[in-house]
Structure formats: structure tokens, C-alpha cells
Amino acid sequence: xxxxxxxxxxxxxxxxxxxxxxxxxxxxxxxxxxxxxxxxxxxxxxxxxxxxxxxxxxxxxxxxxxxxxxxxxxxxxxxxxxxxxxxxxxxxxxxxxxxxxxxxxxxxxxxxxxxxxxxxxxxxxxxxxxxxxxxxxxxx
Amino acid sequence: xxxxxxxxxxxxxxxxxxxxxxxxxxxxxxxxxxxxxxxxxxxxxxxxxxxxxxxxxxxxxxxxxxxxxxxxxxxxxxxxxxxxxxxxxxxxxxxxxxxxxxxxxxxxxxxxxxxxxxxxxxxxxxxxxxxxxxxxxxxxxxxxxxxxxxxxxxxxxxxxxxxxxxxxxxxxxxx
Numbered sequence: 001x002x003x004x005x006x007x008x009x010x011x012x013x014x015x016x017x018x019x020x021x022x023x024x025x026x027x028x029x030x031x032x033x034x035x036x037x038x039x040x041x042x043x044x045x046x047x048x049x050x051x052x053x054x055x056x057x058x059x060x061x062x063x064x065x066x067x068x069x070x071x072x073x074x075x076x077x078x079x080x081x082x083x084x085x086x087x088x089x090x091x092x093x094x095x096x097x098x099x100x101x102x103x104x105x106x107x108x109x110x111x112x113x114x115x116x117x118x119x120x121x122x123x124x125x126x127x128x129x130x131x132x133x134x135x136x137x138x139x140x
Numbered sequence: 141x142x143x144x145x146x147x148x149x150x151x152x153x154x155x156x157x158x159x160x161x162x163x164x165x166x167x168x169x170x171x172x173x174x175x176x177x178x179x180x181x182x183x184x185x186x187x188x189x190x191x192x193x194x195x196x197x198x199x200x201x202x203x204x205x206x207x208x209x210x211x212x213x214x215x216x217x218x219x220x221x222x223x224x225x226x227x228x229x230x231x232x233x234x235x236x237x238x239x240x241x242x243x244x245x246x247x248x249x250x251x252x253x254x255x256x257x258x259x260x261x262x263x264x265x266x267x268x269x270x271x272x273x274x275x276x277x278x279x280x281x282x283x284x285x286x287x288x289x290x291x292x293x294x295x296x297x298x299x300x301x302x303x304x305x306x307x308x309x310x311x312x313x314x315x
Binding site: 018052115 | 167168172216217220239241242243245246249250253263266267268269271272274275276277280281283284
């Protein structure tokens with residue numbers, strides 16, 4: 001029993017700063033995850049960026065009927081799905097499909113990123129626009 | 141540089157490339173860029189046994205060769221991987237050299253976190269959107285586990301003294 005206690009004491013003595021680092025990571029991560037988890041899903045506007053340039057802005061709060069449209073990513077075509085206060089990448093030719101797996105996103109803290117196609121869909125709250133096509137010919 | 145050391149470093153590079161290639165076959169599932177960091181074992185071992193410059197050479201060679209083997213060289217993922225590897229190595233070296241209170245476990249954990257951060261920094265630069273940092277907390281959680289695993293393996297290897305023995309030429313005579 002005494003030997004075990006000594007071993008535990010020795011472990012904590014040797015690894016004090018390692019444990020501090022782990023604790024700091026856990027606390028920081030916990031705070032970040034709580035921040036991300038807080039729902040901010042009303043009056044959402046989606047901005048679609050391709051290679052740093054905004055190509056389309058959609059006020060998702062004004063969308064009543066679900067619809068889809070295609071955009072050209074850097075390498076492949078992507079199908080975007082839009083519904084009330086939510087947006088998703090439904091199809092993409094990218095190899096890892098992370099963007100598709102994210103499904104419909106409605107929280108403004110959560111972007112959809114396709115690094116392969118260099119497309120980012122960024123959500124923000126309270127931007128009073130209905131639907132603006134900045135560049136491209138997608139119909140809304 | 142002695143022939144023995146050069147041979148050993150070449151073997152380390154080959155091992156790092158092999159591990160990097162195997163790792164590229166493992167999908168990241170839901171968290172982009174989250175990988176086990178097998179190749180980081182070799183880099184951490186090199187930092188401990190050979191020092192910064194040799195580890196830098198191995199790391200540079202590893203990133204280039206794995207990029208060439210997997211066909212991702214000079215694509216966005218390649219730059220992200222290179223930045224992650226560079227930042228991770230610098231952070232681990234600083235920890236080993238200056239933060240003596242941390243053990244190999246702390247060094248490896250901070251290195252893994254730096255790898256994530258380096259990748260996201262380049263992602264931010266290329267995509268021009270700070271939203272990429274959304275993934276950091278998720279990647280960091282994975283890094284806790286992978287950082288521990290890498291440190292555990294390197295710690296065990298260090299205890300065997302296999303590199304020191306190989307450098308002195310004792311490995312072949314002792315077995």
C-alpha cells in the first residue's frame with residue numbers, strides 16, 4: 001500500500017507540469033466547445049467564398065422553400081442545399097467529403113469548409129439581405 | 141558526420157516516410173486533418189537523440205517524400221502538413237531545450253497541439269477565413285490522445301537506449 005502511494009506521489013511529482021498542460025488544454029477546449037455549442041440560429045445569413053472571394057450571399061431567414069444550386073469549386077462542382085436558416089453541401093467531388101458529412105448547418109459559429117475546392121460557407125447573424133448574387137449565374 | 145550516423149539518419153527518414161504513408165491511408169473521419177501522428181515519433185526521437193538540425197532534415201525529407209508518394213505534393217494539404225510539421229518540431233525543441241519541467245509527454249502533447257495550429261494557420265492563409273479555427277478544439281482533443289501515444293512509444297524506445305547503442309556500434313555486438 002505504502003509502495004503504491006509512493007509511486008502515485010512520484011508520478012505526480014514527475015508529471016506535474018505535464019498534467020498542468022493537459023488540464024489547460026481540457027479547460028480551453030471545454031470553453032471553446034461550450035461557446036460553439038450555444039445555438040445562434042436565428043436570422044442567419046450565409047456567405048459562400050471561393051478562393052477568398054465572396055461569390056454568393058443568402059439570407060437564410062428569408063428562405064421558405066428548400067432548394068439546391070451548383071457552384072464551381074476550384075476542382076469540382078459542389079451542390080449546395082438551402083432551407084430556412086440552414087445550409088449544406090449536398091454533393092462535392094472532393095476526396096474526403098468532410099463538407100458533405102457536416103450536413104445542414106444553422107449555427108453561426110460553425111462554418112462549412114471544403115479545403116480541396118477552397119470553398120468556405122460562413123454563417124453570420126442579423127445581416128438584412130434577401131439574396132445577392134455577387135458573382136456567378138446561380139439562380140435563386 | 142560519421143557514416144554510422146548518416147546511415148542511422150537515413151533509416152530514420154525511411155521509417156518516417158513509411159509511417160507517414162501508412163498514416164495517409166487512415167481516414168480522419170469527422171475531424172479534418174486529425175491523424176495519429178505516427179511519423180512524429182521519429183521526429184521526437186531525432187530531436188532527443190540527434191538535435192534540432194538533424195531532426196529538421198528528417199522532417200523536411202519526410203514531408204517532401206510523403207507528399208510525393210501520396211501525390212499531394214504542393215497541394216493545399218501538403219502546405220498545411222509542412223507548416224504543422226515545422227511548428228510542431230520547433231515547439232517540441234523549445235520544450236526539450238528550455239522547459240525542463242515538462243517530460244517527454246508534455247513535449248509531445250504541445251508538439252501535437254502546435255501541429256494542429258500550424259495546419260490551421262496555413263488553412264487560414266489560403267482560404268482567407270478564420271472559420272478554420274472552428275476545428276481546433278476538436279483537433280486538440282484528438283491531439284491529447286495522439287500526443288500521449290507518441291510520447292509513450294518514444295519513452296519506451298528511449299529506455300532501451302537503442303539509438304545510443306546503434307551510434308556507438310554496440311547494437312550488433314550486444315544482441
